[in-house]
Amino acid sequence: MSAVIFIPARYASSRYPGKPLVELTGATGEARSLIRRAWDAALSVEGVAAVYVLTDDDRIAEAARGFGAEVLMTSDQARNGTERCAEGLAQLDGTPEIVINLQGDAPLTPPWFVEALIAAMRDPSVEMATPVLRTDPETLANFVTDRHAGRVGGTTAVMRGDGTALYFSKEVLPYVGNLETPPEVWHHVGVYGYRPEALRRYAGWAEGPLERAEGLEQLRFLENGTPVTCVPVEARGRVFWELNNPVDVARIEAVLKKEGIA
Template sequence: MTAVVFIPARYASTRYPGKPLVELTGATGEKKSLIRRSWEAAKAVEGIDAVYVLTDDDRIRAASEAFGAEVIMTSSEARNGTERCAEGVAKLPDEPEIVVNLQGDAPLTPAWFVADLVAHMRANPGAQMATPVLPTEADTLANFVTDRKEGRVGGTTAVMRADGTAIYFSKEVLPYVGSLETPPKVWHHVGCYAYRPGALRAYAGWPEGPLEQAEGLEQLRFLENGWDVACVPVEGRGRVFWELNNPVDVERIESVLKKEGIA
């Protein structure tokens, strides 16, 4: 099955304007933009046929082309990355069988997360949409709880049925964490999705639902329209996964880049 990776990126982020062009310092002291680090993460995945940056902003287009990325320009009307992916797949000359949406604010996404997601889609032809989930490490869970206490929106958590399909996703910490000493198992939702092209076409035809609007989480539109979202557990292998959602996350991500020796 052919598989492509799309990296949706927009300049006008509500919480962090200009986020894709924010520079992050790696282990060698070299500064690279967030969008470049996300592209390099996508290029490291085996079994992917092509990687594209999707944007409606000429500043992001120019920066991406400067480091060698292929860019597909999409409209400014796309409300989220999934809608932007639906536009992007329609512009490809040949329709792939699997489309991966690697969020442009997740440069720490390990290659095996994406590979495991694509493998799940290839092994389960009936799956229309899937996303990785990761058991939270102690430090990550502490960051979740701290962010919410201080009024920031940090990462996203997932709650699943026994068969691995999603019940809900939230920017709150779910289930409730009464104590960090003896916390329940909390699943960190990884900002990455895989779809069949038909699922993207269906998604683009649905209006935003109240849960999606309340949480600001695009994947909830599938749940609100009765579609299953397969949650694919992945292994951290000691890598701390964190997204760049707020300015405070720059230091968190740079510390991981240095710890992991990522240039």
Template sequence: MSVAVLIPARYASTRYPGKPLVELTGATGLAKSLVRRAWEAASAVSGVDRVCVLTDDERIRDAAQAFGAEVLMTSGAARNGTERCAEALAQLGPAPDVVVNLQGDAPLTPAWFVEALVAAMADPAVQMATPVLRTEPGTLANLVADRKAGRVGGTTAVLRGDGTALYFSKEVLPHVASLAAPPEVWHHVGVYAYRPAALAAYADWDEGPLERAEGLEQLRFLENGWPVTCVPVEARGRVFWELNNPVDVDRIEAVLKAEGIA
């Protein structure tokens, strides 16, 4: 399969304006922008034919081109990364078999997460897929702490028995009454793989009430009756966390330093 990884990067984030250009200091003391770290994570994935940053902002374009990324300019009308990927599809020339949306706020995404996702797309019945990760104690504690503090942090997924998604939420689902004996909670990893037809269908649908309430783009597929295949991935000791709020900068920098990531 031909695979293109697209990295949507929006400057005008509601929760954290200018987020793609926030600098994160790694283990060697070198500071790199969030979008650069996301691009480096995408570039480490094997079997990928093309990696592009998608943006509507000249500041992000200039910064990305300065570190060697290919940039595709999209309009400011895109409300989320999936819409931005659908818009960029026409700029890719011949459509790839699989488009991967690696969101620009997920620099800790290991290559094997994306590789597992692409492998799942080898099944022609799968139109759209996304990774999920069993939460380890520290991540679950962070999720619960964010909600108690009124912060919108990571996303959880509830799965059907066949591995497709029942629901995604920015609440911690199922409810965690006690961290001493928590239920199994799946942390949604903000990466998506689509077939071009799925992206085209998405662009034609209106935003639904659940997507609007949760602010989660993948819910548009569920609201329109399209299954979302959830691909369980293994952490292999790696801590996964996204940069959603300013408090996440310290969390991510701590992981970069602990794992020796430059």
């Protein structure tokens, strides 16, 4: 099936302005911008026809073109990455069968996460899907630390027995009362797969109250009755974390060095 990857990136992040251009130092001591590292992650995915950076900011566009990325300029009216992907889809000459949204703040996304997502979407009944990862003790501790400190960190997912999503939240769900014997907590991975028609429908829906409260774009699908298929993926020893707050720079750089990622 034909698939394209979009990397939406905006400069005016409310929690971390200028985040896509923040530099992260890898194992060799080389510093690369966050958007460059997201681009590198996208290029490592097999079976993808094209990769594009989507942005409304000239600074991000210039930086992306500087390392060889294809850039699609989108409007400043896009409220989230999914709306930006809908704008990007409208600019393509042809229509791919699958659109992948690899968010620009997730440079530690392993290629097998995205490849598993594409494989899941070979089922024609799946309109929208997203990977989920069972938390390891280190990640769960980071979740709890962030919430106790009043920081909004990663996102958790709660699922039905059939693997479709019940809810996503920036709270730690289910409740973790005792870290020594925690319940199973699933970390939502910031990657989405859409059928083009589902992406177009999304752009026509108003922002819902749950999406607005949580700041999670995928909740608009649930609020409008579109199932979200959660695709369990394996970490294979790699720590996954997004860059949500300045404190995450050190966390991500530590993983880059541990994994030998330049």
